[in-house]
Amino acid sequence: MTTAPVSGLDPAIAARLKRNEAGLVAAIVQQHDTGEVLMLGWMDDEALHRTLTTGRGTFWSRSRQEYWVKGETSGHRQHVKEVRLDCDGDAVLVSVDQEGPACHTGTRTCFDDGLLS
Template sequence: MSDTFKRLERAELDARLPLERILAAVRFNQDGLIPAIAQQHDSGEVLMMAWMNREALEETLASGRVCYWSRSRGKLWRKGESSGQQQHLRAASLDCDGDTLLLQVEQNGPACHTGRRSCFYVALEGEEARITSEPLIDPDTLYGKPSKEG
C-alpha cells in the first residue's frame, strides 16, 4: 500500500488533498489498469465492472461522462459510444488501498452488452446457475451485431 493511502487511514473527516497527489498514488495493476465498479447512484444497483487506466479516469473526472479502457479493443471506450446507453458520473471513490474504484453513475438504459440493466444476472445457487433478468433491449438492436463489451 502506498504511503499516501496509509496516511489516509487516519485522516480526519472532510480532510482535503490535491487530486494529483491521490491519482499519483493509485495502485494500477501491471497493465496500468484499475477495476471500476459502476453502481446506479440512486438505487445502489451494481451495474457492471470494467477497467480504467489513468487517462480514462482523468477523462471521466473531467468530463462527467464515464470512460473505460477496453482491453479487447486496446483503446479508450466511452460507455455508450456505440449503444447510446451512456453513464454519467455522479461520484467517484477509491477504496482504502487505492486499487479499486467505485463509480456512482446515472445509467441511461441497460448497462450490459446483453441488453440487460446489469451485467450481474447469473445467480449461482447451490448446484445451479439461474438467469435473474431479461434483456431490456435486444443486443442486436443496441449494436447492430453481437458485441463483447457494452
C-alpha cells in the same frame, strides 16, 4: 495506454492508485440512487481523468486496446455522479445515472447470473 500519471489527474489521487501490471484499476459501476451494481470496467489514469472531467464513464478496453465511452454507440450513457477510491487504492467506485441497459448483452446489469442464491 498510459501507465504513468497524466497531467490532468490530481497528483494525490494518482499517488494512491495501485495499478495492476497493465496499469489498470478496476472500476465498479453502480446506479447512484439504488446502489445496484451495473458493471465492472477497467481504467488507467487517462480513462479516470476523462471520466472525472467529462462526467461520462470512460474505460480502457483490454480486448480492443482503446478507450471507450459507455453509451457512445449504443446511447446507453452513464452520467457520472461521484467517483470514490477504495481504501487500498486498487479500485474505484463510479456512481452513475445509467440510461438504459448497462450490459452489452442488453440487460440492465452485467451481474444477472446468480451463482449462489
